[in-house]
Amino acid sequence: MRLDKRRKLERAGWVVGDAGDFLALSPEERQFVEVKLALADGVRRRREHLGLTQLQVAERLGSSQSRVAKMEAADRTVSTDLLLKALFQLGGSSRDVARLLVPRVRNRAA
C-alpha cells in the first residue's frame, strides 16, 4: 500500500496495524474502505470541478460544511449512502460512480 493512501486512511480514523506495516483490515473491510475513499475522492473532484466551496455544496445537500469536509475525508461517520447522494446531487451519474470504483479508469479529468 502506498504511503500517502495509508496516511489518508489513518487521518480518516481507520484502524491501522499498530505493530507492523499492514492494515488491520480483512480483505472485505479493505475493499469496502477503498470504495469509500474512491467515492470521497469523487465528491471532492466533482466539487472542485464545479468550482464550489464545501459550504455551497452543503447548502445544495441540505447539510453542513463540516459534514462535507468529513465526506471528502472519508470519515468513519459518513456512509456510502451520503457519498452517493452527494455525487448524484453534484450531477454525477451511475456510470460516473462505477468509474470511480474501477482503478483502471480512476485517474480521469473530472
Added chain:
Amino acid sequence: MRLDKRRKLERAGWVVGDAGDFLALSPEERQFVEVKLALADGVRRRREHLGLTQLQVAERLGSSQSRVAKMEAADRTVSTDLLLKALFQLGGSSRDVARLLVPRVRNRAA
C-alpha cells in the same frame, strides 16, 4: 418506468406518486434508489449463484435471515454500506460492484 420495477420499489417501501404514474422522487433520489436496487439484485444473484440460503448468508455476515431478506428487497432500512459489505463478503470485487451500477452490462450470468 417499467411496471415490475415500480412494484418492486413500492414493496420496498419507497414513496410512489399516489396520483399520477410517476415516482415522487427527484432525479437524484431516483438515481440513488436505482443504485440500491442494483446492489440488492447483486446480493441476491450472488447468493443464488453460490447456492446459499438467506440464513447461510446471514451467518457469514454475522447478521440475521430477516436482514438478508431486507437487503435483497432493497428495504428502506438497509444502507448501501450494508449491501456493499455483503457483496464483498460474498466474494464480489469492486469491479463487480461497478458492473452492477451500469445498466449496459447488468444482465450477466453471475
Added chain:
DNA sequence: TGTGCGTATGTCCGATATGACATATTATTC
C-alpha cells in the same frame, strides 16, 4: 391436509450516522 424449508414482514432496542454548532487550522492578500 400437514409438515418442513426457505423467504418475507413487522417490531424492538442498542448502535451508528447526521446536521448543527463551535472552534481550529491553513492559505491568501493586504
Added chain:
DNA sequence: GAATAATATGTCATATCGGACATACGCACA
C-alpha cells in the same frame, strides 16, 4: 502579521440503521 475565506476537527442531540426475534407467507412433497 492581521484579516479574511476555505477547510478541518470535535462534540452533541436526534434520526436512522442493524441484529434479533416472532410470525406470516409460499411452496414442495408425502
